[in-house]
Amino acid sequence: MKEYFNNAWSALYTIFVGMKITFKHLFVPSVTIQYPDVKLQLPERERNRLYVNMDDCIGCDQCARACPVDCITIETVKGIPGEDLGKTSNGKKKALWVTKFDIDFAKCCYCQLCVFPCPTECIYMTDVYEFSEFERSNLIYDFVTLTPQEREDKKNNYAKFEAEKAAEKAAAKPAPATKPIENQETPKP
Amino acid sequence: MNVYDLIFYLFAAITILSAFFVVTTRNIVYSAYYLLFTFFGVAGIYVLLGADFIAMVQLIVYVGGILILLLFGVMLTNKITNVDIKSGTIHTVPATIGVALFAGIILASMWNTNWKNVNSDMQVASTQHLGFLLIHQYALVFELLGILLLIALIGAASMARK
Amino acid sequence: MIYDFLFKITDSNIIASIIQSLLPLFIFILPFALFAVWLERKVSAHMQDRLGPMRVGYHGALQTIADILKLVQKEDIIPNEADKPLFNIAPVLVFIGSYAVFAAIPFSGAFIGSNIDLGIIFIIAASGFVVAGILMAGWASNNKYSLLGAMRSAAQIISYEIPTVLVVLTIIMITGTTNLQTLSEMQTGHFWNWMILGGPKFGIAKFIFIPFMIINFIIIYISTLAEVNRTPFDIPEAESELVSGYHTEYSGMKFAMFFLAEYANMFAVSAIVTALFFGGYQSPVGYVGNLFGIHWLIPIEQFFWFTAKGIFFVFVQMWLRWTLPRLRVDQLMTACWKYLIPIAFVNLIIIGLITVL
Numbered sequence: 089m090k091e092y093f094n095n096a097w098s099a100l101y102t103i104f105v106g107m108k109i110t111f112k113h114l115f116v117p118s119v120t121i122q123y124p125d126v127k128l129q130l131p132e133r134e135r136n137r138l139y140v141n142m143d144d145c146i147g148c149d150q151c152a153r154a155c156p157v158d159c160i161t162i163e164t165v166k167g168i169p170g171e172d173l174g175k176t177s178n179g180k181k182k183a184l185w186v187t188k189f190d191i192d193f194a195k196c197c198y199c200q201l202c203v204f205p206c207p208t209e210c211i212y213m214t215d216v217y218e219f220s221e222f223e224r225s226n227l228i229y230d231f232v233t234l235t236p237q238e239r240e241d242k243k244n245n246y247a248k249f250e251a252e253k254a255a256e257k258a259a260a261k262p263a264p265a266t267k268p269i270e271n272q273e274t275p276k277p
Numbered sequence: 278m279n280v281y282d283l284i285f286y287l288f289a290a291i292t293i294l295s296a297f298f299v300v301t302t303r304n305i306v307y308s309a310y311y312l313l314f315t316f317f318g319v320a321g322i323y324v325l326l327g328a329d330f331i332a333m334v335q336l337i338v339y340v341g342g343i344l345i346l347l348l349f350g351v352m353l354t355n356k357i358t359n360v361d362i363k364s365g366t367i368h369t370v371p372a373t374i375g376v377a378l379f380a381g382i383i384l385a386s387m388w389n390t391n392w393k394n395v396n397s398d399m400q401v402a403s404t405q406h407l408g409f410l411l412i413h414q415y416a417l418v419f420e421l422l423g424i425l426l427l428i429a430l431i432g433a434a435s436m437a438r439k
Numbered sequence: 440m441i442y443d444f445l446f447k448i449t450d451s452n453i454i455a456s457i458i459q460s461l462l463p464l465f466i467f468i469l470p471f472a473l474f475a476v477w478l479e480r481k482v483s484a485h486m487q488d489r490l491g492p493m494r495v496g497y498h499g500a501l502q503t504i505a506d507i508l509k510l511v512q513k514e515d516i517i518p519n520e521a522d523k524p525l526f527n528i529a530p531v532l533v534f535i536g537s538y539a540v541f542a543a544i545p546f547s548g549a550f551i552g553s554n555i556d557l558g559i560i561f562i563i564a565a566s567g568f569v570v571a572g573i574l575m576a577g578w579a580s581n582n583k584y585s586l587l588g589a590m591r592s593a594a595q596i597i598s599y600e601i602p603t604v605l606v607v608l609t610i611i612m613i614t615g616t617t618n619l620q621t622l623s624e625m626q627t628g629h630f631w632n633w634m635i636l637g638g639p640k641f642g643i644a645k646f647i648f649i650p651f652m653i654i655n656f657i658i659i660y661i662s663t664l665a666e667v668n669r670t671p672f673d674i675p676e677a678e679s680e681l682v683s684g685y686h687t688e689y690s691g692m693k694f695a696m697f698f699l700a701e702y703a704n705m706f707a708v709s710a711i712v713t714a715l716f717f718g719g720y721q722s723p724v725g726y727v728g729n730l731f732g733i734h735w736l737i738p739i740e741q742f743f744w745f746t747a748k749g750i751f752f753v754f755v756q757m758w759l760r761w762t763l764p765r766l767r768v769d770q771l772m773t774a775c776w777k778y779l780i781p782i783a784f785v786n787l788i789i790i791g792l793i794t795v796l
C-alpha cells in the first residue's frame with residue numbers, strides 16, 4: 089500500500105522535475121544558427137572546392153596522378169620555341185600550354201592529395217562549399233583560362249611546328265615522313 | 278411538414294437503410310460500420326422524442342463501447358475479415374413462419390398500444406426526472422440490474438484469469 | 440445571443456443555425472490549428488535550444504499556411520489494397536467526432552454552439568465517433584502498422600474514458616448540472632470561485648474539497664491527454680515503432696483532416712478542463728466591461744479568457760510532450776487501471792460523502 093502511494097507520488101513529482109528542466113530550456117538562447125544567413129567560422133585547414141591558379145600551373149600532371157579517384161583530366165601541348173609562355177610566380181619557366189584542366193567535383197572526395205605534389209602550389213582548397221547543381225555535368229569545372237579558339241590555335245601551332253620539323257628532317261635525311269599524331273579532341277568549353 | 282418532421286424522416290431513413298445494409302452486406306466489417314449509422318440514427322430519433330439522456334447513453338454505450346468492442350473482436354480475429362458470410366436461403370418455410378409471427382407480434386403491439394402524443398419540439402428536463410424515477414419508483418429493479426452486471430463482470434474477470 | 444442575432448439578419452432559423460454551426464470551424468478551429476501547429480514547433484524548438492521555423496514571416500509565423508498550401512497541392516494517394524470507401528470516410532468521421540464536441544463548448548456567455556442540458560455528456564458521447572473513425576482508418580489502410588496503431592489508440596481511448604467520466608461525475612455531483620454554460624456561470628466572480636478551489640459555495644466544505652479537486656484535476660488532465668493520443672501517451676502514433684500509426688497511409692487533404700482533428704481535440708479537452716475546473720469563460724479578476732459600464736465588451740472579454748485558458752492548457756500539453764518519454768503499452772494500461780481509476784473512484788466516493796453531509 090505504501091509502495092503504491094510512493095509510486096504515484098514519485099511519478100507526479102518526477103514529472104514536475106522534468107517540466108521544470110524543460111521550462112528552463114525554453115529561455116536558454118538557442119545553440120543553432122540560421123544557416124544561410126549566418127555561417128559558422130570554418131576551421132583553418134578546411135577542405136572544400138578546389139581552385140587552380142592557371143597562371144602558375146606548369147601542366148606537370150602531378151596532381152592528376154596523385155588523385156585517387158582520377159577526377160582531374162589534364163591535356164597539354166608543348167609551346168613552340170620562341171613563344172613566351174610566361175613565368176610562374178616562383179620564377180619557373182613554363183613550357184607547356186594547358187589546353188584542358190577539368191576537375192569533376194561530382195567525383196572528388198576532397199582528400200587534398202592533389203594539393204601536396206604541386207610544385208608551384210597553384211592548386212589549393214578554397215572555402216566555398218555551397219555549389220550544388222541540378223545537372224551532374226555542371227559539376228565538371230574547367231579551369232583553363234585560354235579561350236577555345238586559343239586552345240585550338242596552340243594545338244594547331246604545335247602540330248604545324250612538328251610537321252615542319254618532320255619535313256626538315258625528311259629533307260635532310262631521306263626517311264619516311266611520319267606525321268605526328270594529332271590530338272583533335274576538342275576541349276570542353 | 279416542418280423542420281422537425283424533415284429531420285425525423287432523415288434519421289428514420291438513416292436508421293432503416295443502414296439496418297438493412299447491416300444484414301445484407303457480405304463484409305463483416307462493413308456490417309459493423311453500418312451498425313454505427315444505425316445507432317446514430319436511433320440516437321437522433323431519441324433526441325427528437327425529447328429523450329436526450331437516453332440518446333447520449335445510446336451513443337456512449339453503443340457507439341463508444343459495444344461497437345468498438347465488436348470491431349476489436351472482428352479485427353483481432355484472424356482471417357475473419359475476408360471470409361464471405363454465407364447468405365444462401367435455407368429452411369424457407371419455417372423462416373417465413375417465424376418472421377411472420379414476429380412481425381405480427383410487433384405490429385399488433387404497435388396498433389394496440391395507447392401511444393402518448395408528445396409535442397416533438399417540447400423541451401423536457403428528462404434527465405432529472407429519469408434519475409428520480411430510477412432511484413424512487415424503480416429502485417429495486419435498478420439495484421438488481423446493477424448486481425446482475427456486477428456478477429457478469431466478476432464472472433468475466435474470473436474466466437479471463439484461467 | 441449570436442443565434443438571435445443571426446436569426447434577425449437571415450430571418451430563417453435553418454440558415455441561422457447552419458451559419459452558427461459553421462462559426463466555430465471558421466472563426467476558431469482553423470485559426471487555432473494554424474496557431475497551435477506553429478506554437479508546437481516553436482515550443483519544441485525552444486525546449487531543445489533550437490529556433491524552429493524562422494523564414495516564413497516573422498519568426499516563421501506563416502509557416503503553417505505555407506504547409507497547408509503544400510498539403511492542398513499534394514496528390515491524394517489511395518493505396519491499391521486499401522478498402523476505398525472506408526478509407527475515404529474515415530478522416531471525415533474522425534473530424535465529425537472532434538468537431539461535434541465544439542457544439543457544446545461554451546466559448547463565452549454569448550456564444551455556445553448549442554446550449555444543451557447534457558453538455559458534458561454529449562461531449563463524451565461525440566468522442567465515441569473519433570474512436571470508430573480511427574479504427575476505420577486503421578483497418579481500411581490495410582497496413583499492419585496502421586491497424587496496430589488504430590487498435591492501440593482505440594484501446595487507450597476506451598480505457599482512459601473511464602477516469603475522465605469518473606472525474607466528470609464528481610463535478611456533476613457537486614454542481615448538480617451537466618450544462619457547461621450553467622457550470623461556467625456558477626463559477627463567476629473571482630478565481631476563488633473556480634471548481635479547482637472548491638467551487639462557488641463558501642463554507643467548510645469548500646476547503647475540504649480543495650485537495651480532492653486538485654487530485655481530480657490531475658487525473659482528468661492525464662486521462663484527457665491520453666484520449667487525444669499526445670505524448671507520453673502517443674503509442675498509437677509511436678514513430679519509432681509504427682511509422683505514424685493509423686494515418687500512415689494518408690496524404691494530402693485527408694491527412695490534413697486528421698491533423699486538424701487532432702489539434703481540434705487538443706483544444707477541446709483543454710476547454711473541458713477549463714470549463715470544469717478553471718471557471719470556464721469567467722475572468723479570474725473581473726471585467727473591464729463592468730468597470731466602465733460597457734456591457735457589450737463582456738462577452739468578448741469572456742471569449743478572450745476562455746481561449747487564453749484553453750491555449751494555456753494546450754501549451755502545457757506541448758510542454759509535457761517535450762518533457763516525458765513515451766510509455767510502454769503495459770505501463771499505459773497500468774497507469775490507467777491501477778492508478779487513475781482506483782484513485783478517481785475513491786475521490787468520487789469521498790466527494791459524494793462530503794456533498795451529502
Ligand code: SF4
Pocket residue numbers: 138154155156157158159160191195196197198199200201202203
Ligand atoms: S581532393 Fe582528392 S579527389 Fe579531389 S581532386 Fe584532389 S586528389 Fe582528387
Ligand code: SF4
Pocket residue numbers: 140144145146147148149150151152162205206207208209210211
Ligand atoms: S601539379 Fe600543379 S602545376 Fe602540376 S598540373 Fe597540377 S596544378 Fe598544374
